[in-house]
Amino acid sequence: MKAVERIAQHYLLKQLPKATALVAMDGMVSDASDSWLNIFGIAPKDSIGVNIFALYGESDALREKLMESRTFSLRHCIGKEMDKRWLESTFAPWYDEKENIIGTIIQTDDISREVEKERELEKVNHILKTKSEVSQVGCWEYTIETEELFWCDETKKIHHVDPSYTPNVTDAIAFYKQGYSRNKIAMLVHSAINEGTPFNKKLTIVTQDGEEKWVSAAGKPVLENGKIVKLFGTIQDINVQVTTETRIKHHQQLLTALIDNLPLNVFVKDLDSRKILVNKAECQYLEKSAKDLIGKTDFDLYETEVAKISREEDLEVIRTLKPMLGKETISIKKNGKATNFLTSKIPLFDLEGKISGLIGIGMDITAMKKKEDQLRNLINITSVQNKKLINFAHIVSHNLRSHSANFSMLLKFLSEEENETEKAHIMEMLNQASDSLLETLENLNQVVDINTNVTLSKQPLNLNLSISKVRQNLSAFLEKNKVNIINNIPADMMVWSVPAYLDSIILNLVTNAVKYSSPDRNPIITMDAKKGEKTLIFSVSDNGMGIDLERYGDKIFGMYKTFHNRKDAKGIGLYIIKNQIEAMGGSITVNSEVDKGATFNVYFNEESK
Amino acid sequence: MYILMKKVSSIFIVDDDPITVFGIKKVLKPVAMCDDVQIFQNGKEAFDALKERTEKDQCIPEVIFLDINMPIMDGWDFLEELIRLDIKEHIIINMITSSIDPLDYQKWNEFKDKCPHTLNFKNKPIFKIETSDLDSINMAS
Known part of the structure; x- marks a missing residue:
């Protein structure tokens, strides 16, 4: 019966699926399941006489542990290199019927896979930690039910708190700067919890030690069975980026405000003289929006000749790398409107110091001009x-x-x-x-x-009517000298003149022509008139003695200058009519050839009335 | 009162103003003895006469009274032409003018340097004739 029992017991133990061994007080294996023996690579027939201290190595420590008569676990490994396996053995005291410890019951599990997983997890965690450190992205997790908030190390670092710090939602929100940032984050967290709305926002926090910094705070709900149970999020320190961005924006704004409000036309051109930047004044001058001007060249905006000159200036600046400063230029727009500018063109270099275009500055000096x-x-x-x-x-x-x-x-x-x-x-x-x-x-x-006599005003006069009047007054004189007057002036020709001056001019020119007629021929006087744009030219030609202009040219209209040996030459007539003509804003010229005749041209100023 | 009467072979008076001519003649009378006093209305007439005399080898005037402002040919133009004639005989030329224009004075200075003859500058009115107006003793000595 006892033997049967023993065999049955032995068999039972042998078949246990969990690796189990019974060890006597001296460490000798008294019985073991096949699975246990298999783990240690012991054939069932060799099971008797195996000492566990040989199997587990560290005999003293284990022996002491066993002496405590308490259940404990031990992780250990067997095999080497590739065959290395992790095991976990649980040692429990073995009692007999009388509750006397007679040995130890060992149960062993192969935990190689678990250990492997643990290591893998550790590795992943390490990578994550490094990644969050490098990218300065921290993460957090909030469990709604327990109201527990978890911060990773990086998150703590961003908040400048100790690694041992334990956060809670109220404190976490309080880290955000009072006002916009705090209100915003509270609202975002609230709606993420209640409505499941994810968020991502740039906000300001105040760290534990009072430093204000920009962070990018993001969060999203984690669902379980369609119910929001957690919020998971990240927090990134973007202070450097934001402050840099703000500074750049500030500079840009300053520059734009400056350029736009300068009372100068400012533009930037690329190497092909295409506009790549224009300020407000330039837009207003060209009557186009900045968008319409970008990419345009001067050929699109100005008269061809003007554009050519401008392009040559551009090329010169680009070639010599020397600025063109304060040059007086004229711009003629397509509609023909001309503007005087004081233009400067300054070479523009890129970050590598290579020429990339030019900056143009133009000051409208039309009014000044x-x-x-x-x-x-x-x-x-x-x-x-x-x-x-x-x-x-x-x-x-x-x-x-x-x-x-x-x-x-x-x-x-x-x-x-x-x-x-x-x-x-x-x-x-x-x-x-x-x-x-x-x-x-x-x-x-x-x-x-x-x-x-500035009070005398000009009025429109019929030229022929005035001529007739003079001829009538001179009729005896003209008849005596057998003068032939050829009048080619249109009947309706009007001239702006002071009436008395016109009479004086005609009278003097006619009498002069007669006075200095050739003794060899009867005087012929030809009168013509031609309307110009702003002047009326009245010409009186004769066939008289003529004047040596090379000799007397500069004196002919002088006072008391006479050039012919005549008793009635007083040298006052031409001087007076010159003064009269000039007083009316006109001028008088003479052409002559000695012994052929002379032509006097009177230019009446028809512009200033 | 001691008056020196100088014998002058020929005198030209070139002036278009009859009153000035009258005056010159009048002030000449007590100081100069001259049988050949010629009056010309302008530079051209005087020049033509002078040219004729040089061509015909006649007596060249010793003294010329020359007005500046005249019609046809003024005093300066006459001087220009006279210098060009390259007359060997020395002439005393008295420029008579009512002008106080500094430009005329400046012009006289320029002409004085390039004219081989004696060139005096006299402002109107003429009250009397100086010995230097008739004789170049000062220059010759």
């Missing part, structure tokens, strides 16, 4: 007037001086003269001197009148 022209005009007028005045002063002083010299000379003679006949002769001379002084004064007065 106009003012300058006006000023120059005024200076010209003033200097002409001044010259005239000096000239006139000389004439006056010369003429008056010559008369006064004569007077004083004659008076001295008279006072010393004793001969009565001679005295009478001197008196006669004095009378003559007095007459010619009066005449001179009258002539000078006439000139002064012309130059000071």
Whole structure:
């Protein structure tokens, strides 16, 4: 019976699926399941006499543990290298019926796969940790039911808290900066929990030690059976990026504001002279939006000639790398509108120092230019007037001086003269001197009148009507000299002039033509008139003696200049009409050939009324 | 009062103003003895006469009274032409003018240097004739 029992017991143990061994107090295996023996590579027939201290190695430590008579587990490995296997054995005291410890029951599991998995997990965790450290992305997890919040190390680092810190939701939200950031995160977390809305937002936190920083906070719900049970999220330190971005944006804004509000036209062109940036002033000037201007060249915007010049300037700057500064340029837009600019073109270099285009700056100086022209005009007028005045002063002083010299000379003679006949002769001379002084004064007065009489206004006059009037007044004179007048002027030709001046001009030119007619032929006077854009040219030609212009050209319109030996040549007529014409904003010229004739051209100014 | 009467072979007066001509003639009378006093209305007339005299080898004027402002040919143009004639005989030329224009004075200075003859500058009115107006003693000595 006992043997049967034993065999049955032995058999039972042998068949146990879990590797089990019974070991006596001395460590000798008294019985073991095949599976246990198999783990250690022991054949069932060799099972008797196997000592576990030989199998588990560390005999002293194990022996001590066993002495404590308590159940414990032990991880150990067997085999080497490739065949290495991890095992876990549980040692439990073996009692007999009388509760006396008679040995140890060992149960052993092959846990190689579990250990492998654990190691794999450890590796993955390590990678994750490294990754989050490198990318500065921390993660967190919030379990709704337990209200437990988990922060990874990186998350803690971002918040500047100790690795031992235990977070909770309230504190976590309090880390966000009061105001927008805190309100926003609270709202986002709330709606993620209640509505399952994921979020990703740039917000500001204040770290444990009071540093403000930008983070990118993201979160999404984790569902279990369609129910939100957790929130999982990340937090990334983006302070450097955001502050850099903000700084760049700030700079950009400053630059844009500066460029746009400069009262200058600013543009940037690439190497092909295409516009790649334009400011507000440039857009307004070209009457196009910035979008429409980008990519355009000057050929698209200006007259071809202007664009050509501009392109040449661009090429010069690009070639020489030297800026073109403050050059006066004229831009003519397609619609023909011209603008004067003070233009600068500055070479633009890329980050590697290579030329990449140019910066253009243009200042509209049209108004200034106009003012300058006006000023120059005024200076010209003033200097002409001044010259005239000096000239006139000389004439006056010369003429008056010559008369006064004569007077004083004659008076001295008279006072010393004793001969009565001679005295009478001197008196006669004095009378003559007095007459010619009066005449001179009258002539000078006439000139002064012309130059000071600003009240006389021009009016449209029929040129032929004025000519007829002069011819009528001169009829006896013309008849006596057998003058033939050829009038080619259209009947309705009108001219803007002061009436008295027009009469004086016609009278003087006609009488001059007759006075200086050739003794060899009857005088023929031809009159023409031609309307120009801003002037009317009135010409009087004769077939008279003509004037040696090379010799007298500069004196012909001077006062008291006569060139022909004629008793009635006084040298005042042309001087007076020149003054009259100039007072009306016109001019007079002469063409002549000696012994052929002369042509006087009067340019009436039809612009200034 | 001691008056020096100088014998002058020929005198030209070139002026378009009859009063000035009258005056010159009058002040000449007490100081110069001359049988050949010629009056010209302008430079051209005087020049033509002078040219004729050089061509015909006649008496060249010793003294010329020359106005500046004249029609046809003024005093300066006359001087220009006279210099070109290259006359061997020395002439005393008295420029008579009422002009106080500094430009005329400047022009006179320029002409003085390039003219081989004596060139005086006299402002009107003429009250009397200086000895230097008739004689180049000062220059010759």
